[in-house]
Amino acid sequence: xxxxxxxxxxxxxxLLDDVRRVxxxxxxxxxxxxMDGHFVPNITVGPLVVSALRPYSRLFFDVHLMIEDPDxxxxxxxxxGADLITVHVEACRHLHRTLCRIREKGxxxxxxxxxxxxxxxxxxxxxxFDLVLVMTVNPGFGGQAFIPQxxxxxxxxxxxxxxxxxxxxxxxxxxxxxxxxxxxxxxxxTVLVAxxxxxxxxxxxxxxxxxxLAAERRE
Numbered sequence: 001x002x003x004x005x006x007x008x009x010x011x012x013x014x015l016l017d018d019v020r021r022v023x024x025x026x027x028x029x030x031x032x033x034x035m036d037g038h039f040v041p042n043i044t045v046g047p048l049v050v051s052a053l054r055p056y057s058r059l060f061f062d063v064h065l066m067i068e069d070p071d072x073x074x075x076x077x078x079x080x081g082a083d084l085i086t087v088h089v090e091a092c093r094h095l096h097r098t099l100c101r102i103r104e105k106g107x108x109x110x111x112x113x114x115x116x117x118x119x120x121x122x123x124x125x126x127x128x129f130d131l132v133l134v135m136t137v138n139p140g141f142g143g144q145a146f147i148p149q150x151x152x153x154x155x156x157x158x159x160x161x162x163x164x165x166x167x168x169x170x171x172x173x174x175x176x177x178x179x180x181x182x183x184x185x186x187x188x189x190t191v192l193v194a195x196x197x198x199x200x201x202x203x204x205x206x207x208x209x210x211x212x213l214a215a216e217r218r219e
Contacts, residue, residue: 084110
């Protein structure tokens with residue numbers, strides 16, 4: 001079980017301090033939300049922020065591209081220090097080629113599905129990705145409520161992967177906290193993205209521990 005604090009909920013006036021706090025608190029990944037104001041109705045950060053943070057953190061940089069035409073930015077984010085680049089099924093014209101290009105740059109490849117996108121979108125991509133990101137909110141803004149109807153999709157993706165003999169992480173992003181962590185883990189999630197639940201907490205270390213304990217709790 002990996003915990004990936006999302007910088008969308010960080011204080012950008014002191015971003016490096018916040019990143020160091022969650023790293024010291026036990027985070028596994030740093031989830032970096034990249035939005036362009038076109039694919040989603042918000043604008044966040046670009047490769048310059050990733051390259052500025054990279055020398056100061058040993059965290060796994062999990063770069064989530066919520067942008068149109070992501071192929072234009074694969075090289076800049078790879079060079080900036082991304083360890084994983086995730087692109088959306090809905091944003092890629094030639095998804096197979098995009099995933100191959102990410103891996104050619106020595107970076108792990110992720111593929112993201114919006115809440116209404118069916119899991120069958122992965123059917124012809126087996127072996128090309130290292131992570132599936134299942135959005136549990138509609139992308140674009142932090143602090144949204146978890147969409148419970150997505151849980152069966154997480155379970156279905158896990159079943160499909162097992163049938164195909166595919167080993168990849170299943171990440172969930174959106175409204176994740178102690179109240180639903182166990183639910184998504186039971187369905188098959190292995191990486192939990194949490195923004196407000198961690199960066200918005202007075203005690204990030206306690207928040208990460210609570211999330212991890214909730215995810216691993218035995219009924």
